[in-house]
Amino acid sequence: MPHLSWHDCRVDIFVVTVGLGDKIAEEWEPLRKQRFILAVSALSLIATVAFSDANAQDKTIKIGALFPMSGPGAYFGAQDKQGVELALEQVNKEGVNGYKFTIQYEDSACAPLPASQAAKRLLDQYKPDVIIGEECSDATLAIMPIIAQAKVPLLNAGSSSIKITEPGNPYTFRILPDEVMQGVDLATQAYNKLNARTAVLLYENTNSGIGNAKVFKDTFEKLGGKIIADIGFGRDVNDFTAIATRVAGAGKADVIPTYTLEGQGLKITQALAQAGVTKGGGGSAIQLGTIWLPFGFEQKAGKAAEGYVRIVQFDPTDTRPVVKNFISAFKAKFNADPTHLNAHAYDQIMLIADAVKRGAKDAQSMRDTLAATKDFQGVTGSVEFNKHNQNIKMDTIHYMRTEPDLSWTALKWN
Amino acid sequence: MTATIVAQQIINGVVLGSLYVLVALGLTLIYGVLVQINFAHADFVTLGAFAAYFFMHLLGGSYLASIAVALLVGALLGVAINLAIFAPLRHKGSELLPLIATIGVSTMMQNAMLAVFGPVPYAFETPYSQRVFRVAGTFFTEQSVIIVLVSIATIALLYAFMKFTFLGKALRAVAQDRETAGLMGINPNYLIMLTIVLSSALAGMAGAMLAPVLVLTPFAGTSVIVKAFAIVIIGGFGNVEGTILAGLLVGLIESFTTQYLDPGLIDIVVFGLLLLMLVFRPTGLISERREENV
Numbered sequence: 277m278p279h280l281s282w283h284d285c286r287v288d289i290f291v292v293t294v295g296l297g298d299k300i301a302e303e304w305e306p307l308r309k310q311r312f313i314l315a316v317s318a319l320s321l322i323a324t325v326a327f328s329d330a331n332a333q334d335k336t337i338k339i340g341a342l343f344p345m346s347g348p349g350a351y352f353g354a355q356d357k358q359g360v361e362l363a364l365e366q367v368n369k370e371g372v373n374g375y376k377f378t379i380q381y382e383d384s385a386c387a388p389l390p391a392s393q394a395a396k397r398l399l400d401q402y403k404p405d406v407i408i409g410e411e412c413s414d415a416t417l418a419i420m421p422i423i424a425q426a427k428v429p430l431l432n433a434g435s436s437s438i439k440i441t442e443p444g445n446p447y448t449f450r451i452l453p454d455e456v457m458q459g460v461d462l463a464t465q466a467y468n469k470l471n472a473r474t475a476v477l478l479y480e481n482t483n484s485g486i487g488n489a490k491v492f493k494d495t496f497e498k499l500g501g502k503i504i505a506d507i508g509f510g511r512d513v514n515d516f517t518a519i520a521t522r523v524a525g526a527g528k529a530d531v532i533p534t535y536t537l538e539g540q541g542l543k544i545t546q547a548l549a550q551a552g553v554t555k556g557g558g559g560s561a562i563q564l565g566t567i568w569l570p571f572g573f574e575q576k577a578g579k580a581a582e583g584y585v586r587i588v589q590f591d592p593t594d595t596r597p598v599v600k601n602f603i604s605a606f607k608a609k610f611n612a613d614p615t616h617l618n619a620h621a622y623d624q625i626m627l628i629a630d631a632v633k634r635g636a637k638d639a640q641s642m643r644d645t646l647a648a649t650k651d652f653q654g655v656t657g658s659v660e661f662n663k664h665n666q667n668i669k670m671d672t673i674h675y676m677r678t679e680p681d682l683s684w685t686a687l688k689w690n
Numbered sequence: 691m692t693a694t695i696v697a698q699q700i701i702n703g704v705v706l707g708s709l710y711v712l713v714a715l716g717l718t719l720i721y722g723v724l725v726q727i728n729f730a731h732a733d734f735v736t737l738g739a740f741a742a743y744f745f746m747h748l749l750g751g752s753y754l755a756s757i758a759v760a761l762l763v764g765a766l767l768g769v770a771i772n773l774a775i776f777a778p779l780r781h782k783g784s785e786l787l788p789l790i791a792t793i794g795v796s797t798m799m800q801n802a803m804l805a806v807f808g809p810v811p812y813a814f815e816t817p818y819s820q821r822v823f824r825v826a827g828t829f830f831t832e833q834s835v836i837i838v839l840v841s842i843a844t845i846a847l848l849y850a851f852m853k854f855t856f857l858g859k860a861l862r863a864v865a866q867d868r869e870t871a872g873l874m875g876i877n878p879n880y881l882i883m884l885t886i887v888l889s890s891a892l893a894g895m896a897g898a899m900l901a902p903v904l905v906l907t908p909f910a911g912t913s914v915i916v917k918a919f920a921i922v923i924i925g926g927f928g929n930v931e932g933t934i935l936a937g938l939l940v941g942l943i944e945s946f947t948t949q950y951l952d953p954g955l956i957d958i959v960v961f962g963l964l965l966l967m968l969v970f971r972p973t974g975l976i977s978e979r980r981e982e983n984v
Contacts, residue, residue: 345809346800346801346804346809346909347909348905348907348909350804350809350810350907350908350909351809351810351811353809354808354809354810355810481954507952507953508952508953508954509948509953509954509956510953510954510956510957512913512916512957513953513956514900514903514904514905514913514914515702515705515706515709515903515904515944517702517705517706518699518702518703518706518944518945518948518949518953519948519953521695521698521699521702521945521948521949522695522948522949525694525695525949538810538811539811539905539906539907540905542811542813542905543903543904543905546819546820550820550822550829550831551829552822552824552829557822570810575813576811576813577813578813578815578820579820580820
């Protein structure tokens, strides 16, 4: 069925009516009157059907997706896309309030410049009602003003920098706990539950890495803990043996909060074990992490990951029906267990669908409806935005510990 | 404690430097003979890494054999690139065209590898990467020992090839003066092909050596190539001995900057040294006339 607009339909009806009017003037005969009325009725019906069909076709929510699909963060994009595709398949089965959902992906590459270019391309060419992404905080911070200027809401699920929502802008929403929520909780749990008194900070030199490490440091020191080494590094560092040597020489560390992407995370974990610092290498230090790492990290890192305690955004042992249904649907579609990236991308689409159910139909109403979200139940946890559009629910923070057989134990600290 | 840390960082620096040397050798060879820069060198390294990975994980081959496989894949890639790009463009007489073409090859290869291998980092574990030796407070893996030994062997073989074989001497002759070498009966096209194949084979092998150390993704090579270019410049464009020295120096600088300054300052220190070299000693660590580099 070709796509028709309001304007197209009006023109069609007009042409049909005028054409028939001429015919009436020339060939008016009482016997034909009945047939004429029937014909007009039939044509009107066709026009009405065509018009309502066109109207239904127009009821589409356009979602723009800014995901890293190249560079070191490309694994984010690949897994986000799976979550999105599953959610779209489900919501488009019957539609929501008569709306269907379409999506266009752009590669934002986890970096400010390509992300800005991708955002502009998306806004100019696709004109979305809502945008989801990015994953990396630096990229998200770069696209926020561009998207806000176009008055389109941006729904983020993967960037933790506090600068995204503080002071934030009215068009940016975040469903994951920010770096302060995560960092304060992580430091407090490390101090209280793990009895940690000394820590070494390892982090990539990005807004998010620096921000996360700073929050941990401030909270941990306030509680009485001591930071014995504070080590930031670039994303181009490959060999972490030198850093592990420095950590080993810094003194006894109880915990090592680490903020990196998956690739560097693997190498750090292995290097710390080789240096005999962490439990995986026969040492006593416990590596701590946040939601940066995907599922499967432990299997790649091997024995070195033993004892790793980290926040995950999605608890696969959660017994809520929404989680169970998501896991079974994901396995059926992709023949694999879902990761937290799959889960938070799925939640982004489901939250958008929920907003449409509550009346959102374009960019502005989407923004307003998202802002009014209260107790949305996603697979990663629940969502309620504060005045800065930050999700305030702490049930999105799940702690997991890696056991010697590389399985997880849910620590249920929150 | 301090002495142990210094010793440990020397070990770390030598291992890392050996890896850099392996990557930079191919670059310096191709520059020394052809006066050309291959921007796709990083991607040859990455492809070599993937070749070794799949040889081990799909075909069940040993790691040591996978090094040879990666070397072979690199060599074959060199033949293909020379026939498809370098040779035709060389005949057009422009030095800029092959340079731009290598940028195109690099982008093409990265995206092809992204499409085929996907973006998720691979964990390239060898039986040697988790075996740790602890000696007098220091530690190193068996993998590190292999890296250093393979680097030494490669350097020695390359050196012997250049100094003592007819082909090596012919290569040096082409590097000194392509036209005169042709008049002496040396076929420059054949030797140019040989250079590109050698350089690519070295890149492939470097990939197999780097893969267990770096984060294996389709963009893996790009993370070391900038350092490799810096090493080539610091060592003296096209100078093999200079490249070896510079590679080890950069490895040690990284280790000691990490220990005593900050790992975030590594690039500032390395590229600061590069700028100083360009200003005060543009011929590189080992100064000699360019014509005699290789």
